[in-house]
Amino acid sequence: MPTTVRDVTHDLLRRNGVTVLFGNPGSNELPFLAGLPREVRYVLGLHEGVVIGMADGYAQASGRVGVANLHAASGTGNAMGALTNAAVSRTPLLVIAGQQVRDTVGQEVMLASTDAGLLTRPLTGFSAEPLSPGDVPRTIAQALHETRVARSGPAYVSVPYDDWDRPAPPGSAHLLDRVVRDATHVDPAVAADLTRRLRAAERPLLVLGPELDGRIGYDPLMALAEHLGATVHVAPSPHRLPFPNRHRLFGGVLPAGVRSVAAALAGHDLVLVLGAPVFRYHQHEPGELLPEGTTLVQVTDSASAAARAPMGEAVVADPAAVVESLLDLLGVDVPATLAADASDRWTPCDAPASAHDALHPAEVFATLRETQPADTSYVVESTSTNADFWAQMDLRHPGSYFFPASGGLGFGLPAAVGVALARPDRPVVAVVGDGSANYGITALWSAAQLGVPVTFVILRNGSYGALRWFAGLLGTPDVPGLDVPGIDFVPLAEGYGVPAVHVKDRSALAHELSRTPEGPRLLQVDTSLTTPEPASQDVG
Incomplete structure (x- = not known):
């Protein structure tokens, strides 16, 4: 059984599938790194921005939580630019930062991080400094579940370095045995309504976003587009590609300006946006958000993205699960073919x-x-x-x-x-x-x-x-x-x-x-x- 806060935390990371730890250590981090399990590979980066960049790429490509260890406020500050990318992509990323000895933080001694829980806001969906050593493992467990299951973006936990050698809190075994699952469910009424609207549309358009890449294969998305005869665009400013870019129905990446997007949507009576904000504009092009006669429906698992959109309707749901429901209700069989076949005539x-x-x-x-x-x-x-x-x-x-x-x-x-x-x-x-x-x-x-x-x-x-x-x-x-x-x-x-x-x-x-x-x-x-x-x- 684990005997210290450090032991519990190391076991917690291991049981949650963490096999790689990216870091750039300082003095405050050394007690956390002592006795690191052999199953966890430590990857050293020479700058904190590089540490976060490696962890970001690893998490996106693997689908697992990327874990990084940074040095107090100064190291975290060096990483903030890289955190902006992970925040927008909502990468499952846990950052554990060192903090000065708990009793000295209020004195603002060297390498103390004052208001550490606020330091990375709003780039992190969850950030905290535990109020006691015994709450360190539970806080880190919460951070893991927030970033992985709730998909709230990167999480940040600051831990005073004298906490790691404190006795393990009572009930640690329960914390280690906990499982938090994401039970994907699509409201049948919502799926039926979307199906009805797609069937009724004369010229539907699909706009796919980066939330889909890695969560659903290309074949189901191609089958949906081909059944509808719908042109497929990728949402503006994409960081992932959710659809083969040489498929005959691929219309390209939407431009990143209001007027240009509206022009691309013109002539389509129904625009279904799956797995993307509406929209991530870049260059300033004032104009009408939607052309006349066009209805837009957004499906995203980000409640924030749904709430802040300036036009259209929104459904908060797993877009990959919605695609599967639509295929089922439309009676579309997904052929067991490779997406590679879609580009052979290009x-x-x-x-x-x-x-x-x-x-x-x-x-x-x-x-x-x-x-x-x-x-x-x-x-x-x-x-x-x-x-x-x-x-x-x-x-x-x-x-x-x-x-x-x-x-x-x-x-x-x-x-x-x-x-x-x-x-x-x-x-x-x-x-x-x-x-x-x-x-x-x-x-x-x-x-x-x-x-x-x-x-x-x-x-x-x-x-x-x-x-x-x-x-x-x-x-x-x-x-x-x-x-x-x-x-x-x-x-x-x-x-x-x-x-x-x-x-x-x-x-x-x-x-x-x-x-x-x-x-x-x-x-x-x-x-x-x-x-x-x-x-x-x-x-x-």
Whole structure:
């Protein structure tokens, strides 16, 4: 039986399936890490933002809770940018942070975190500092269940470091034996009403969101779309891909502006949004939210997303379960076929020719498509090349696309490490811009230490390309700070222990990519400057 608060907590993590702990320790965290069970693998990150990025990628790709250990207020502060991504994606992520000795916190001694329970709000759905040592295990158990079952986003628990050696609280065995299940249930009346409306619609449209990826296969979604004869869009600003992007009914990612979305919905009498907020706009385009004659119904398991939507009706339910109910009520059989078959008739467009001394980004993506296995997971953080990515890529499997959900930079490199740890059965490629790469560059060291076979492709154009596009959009072409020239990622990567090469033409790129990596590798590719704008019109 466990004898200390630490023993109970370690057992609690183990019984909840935690086998990997991501961290960057400080003095306050050492008592928690002592005696860590052998079944739990400790993954060290050299910066707290990288720690959260790895845990975020791991949790999303595995479907399990990602657990991170951070250092008090300063370490948590370093991780806040990365937490914005996990908050928007509602990643099941538990952060356990160290705190000074309980009796000294009120004195604000060195490394004390005052009001620790408020520190990460509103980025965490649950955050607390237990009021007594005996309540530490129960609080951590609550945090685990809140983030995993309630899907409230990341959870944060601050623990004074002298609590860990205190005696285990009475009743610990009950806490360890508890099981919290999510019993998925769809109101039959709601499902019947949606079915009736879909049957009556003359031109229905499906808008799918990232909540579906990893929770339901592509085949049921394709079967629903084909039965309805409905065009399928992906909701704006997606961080996951819930539908094969080469299916004949795929209409592309919706643009991220009010006026542009309304134009895309025009002519459809019923728009069914499954697993997405309504909507995550980006560029400011004032206009009517919905075209005349269009009814919108949103299905999401986020009560907050349903409550804050400015238009349409909303149903709070598991969108994957709703899809299954609709298929049953519509009498649709889901064929036992692979989503890969849906793309066989697609012919990719030609990639633009290379610029002088630089590849066009479309050439890079075309080469990735031609050389990488069909089930490759892509972690993408190169905003200015979005149009070319969607124009060239052929993604046929769930879990093929990961993007920073809030747009917070520094996700790409560490998340790719986390995805690779979670899914060692699938190749992982990180496509990251040179501006973005600097935010999480120390993830290369973790990749080297772990030996994960991730291919890091750095698109180097010496600029914050997306900002250049926005500068034109906002009429501010003369702003400073948009260029980042002179960074050579080859020696940087090699210094962290990752083999690297500067690729200067497409044939050399194809040669490097055709080799199966045995560990991490980095390819630096000089690319011409492009903008994300065309992706807002058509990515299919």
